[in-house]
Amino acid sequence: MHNYLIAVIQGIVEGLTEFLPISSTGHLILSGELLHFTGEKAETFEIVIQLGAILAVAFLYWQRVLGLLGWKKGLESENHEVTASRLNLIHIIVAIFPAMLMGLLLHKVIKTYLFSPYTVLIGLVIGGIFMIYAEKRNKRVTAATVDEITYKQAFLIGLSQILALWPGFSRSGATIAGGLLVGTNHKAAAEFSFIIAIPMMIAASGYDLLKSYQYLSVNDIGFFAVGFIVSFIVAWLAVVSFLKLLQKVKLTPFAYYRFILAALFWLFILRG
Template sequence: MEKYIVSIIQGIVEGLTEFLPVSSTGHLILTGELLGFTGNKAETFEIVIQLGAILAVAILYWRRVFGLLDWRKGFKAEGGLFAKGQLNLIHIFIAIFPAMLMGLLLHKVIKTYLFSSSTVLIGLVIGGLFMIYAEKRKTKETAIELDQITYKQAFLIGLSQILALWPGFSRSGATIAGGLLVGTNHKTAAEFSFIIAIPMMVAASGYDLLKSYQFLSVNDIGFFVVGFIVSFIVAWLAVVSFLKLLQKIKLTPFAIYRFILAALFWFFILRG
């Protein structure tokens, strides 16, 4: 029964934090430390529940996702895979390519040296500072909806996503802040972040799962399924609520939360 409680807690943490600018990876590492749930099986479990969160956003944005993949419209100027004047597959590719490339090149280094409580706390603080900087230095809004995002903006947002390879920095935080710095509004930056998260996280999670599937066993099926379902449900609710909240309070309160979390964890856990 205890392991199912851990599964539910981690599923809630993943669902709540995956698409919020607070770092799901960082939260899973920190809560894993508190729950005593660490090691290879814990890492594999985190990959599985991430897929639950991905599924939630994929379903929420299914019309947009299927629109991007509508091969029947081909290369026509209006609609289709590479249509101009609207979000298309080129935007997605150039936004995910930089971080995917760096992730592949640095995968071993990241997994070996950066997945620890102390590095997460550093990521939480620096990521929070980046978010506040973006709020202060955001440029004139030229993209107030997804179809107004340019290729240049998509690429620059993709470059900012590289920062999220550091656990604790937050992929969502990096991309939303990057969007503000290149001329998107908060809602557009968040929605673009959600959409590029689908291929990005499927690729990253799939790669990690191929390397760690041997840690799965038949006895763990129920444990993993519970975490997956909880993550899916909570992520669905979190995404819907976050868009409304972000437009009201912006990024700074999330940055302050990150600072408080890092300080509390350092003072009560690491310092002790």
């Protein structure tokens, strides 16, 4: 029963934080420390529940995904009108290439030296500062929807995604802030961040899973399944809610949350 409670808690943490600009990796490392759930099995479990969160976004943006794959030619609006999508695979490729390349080159270094509570705290703080900076610099909007994002903007957003290779920085935080810096509005930046997350995270999670599949066992099927399902449901709800919230409160409150979380964890956990 204790294991299933951990699965539910970590599934909620993953689903709630994966697509919010507050760092899911950072939260999972910190919550894992609090729950005393660490080690190879914990890392494999995190990969599995991350796939649950990815699947939720793929379902939410299924029209976009099928369109990018050439299986659907248009998007159906709320009025049931079909409109052409200008977002294509080239946007996705140029956006994910920089981080994928750096991730492959630095994978061992990142996993060996950067996955600790201390490095997460650094990522939370610096990532928060970057988000506030992007918010203040977001003056001239040239892309109000994902279909107005240019190839150059997509590439520059992809460059900002490299920052998220540091645990605690937040992939969505880096890409949304990067979008604001290159002229997108908040909604376009967030939706583009969610869409490029699908191939990016599938590739990263698949690579990690291949390297750690030996830690999976038949006895853990129920435990992993619970975490996967909880993560899927919570991520679905979080993405829908976040898009509405982001347009009202912007990025700055999330940055302040990161600072508070880092301070509390430092005071009560690491110093204790």
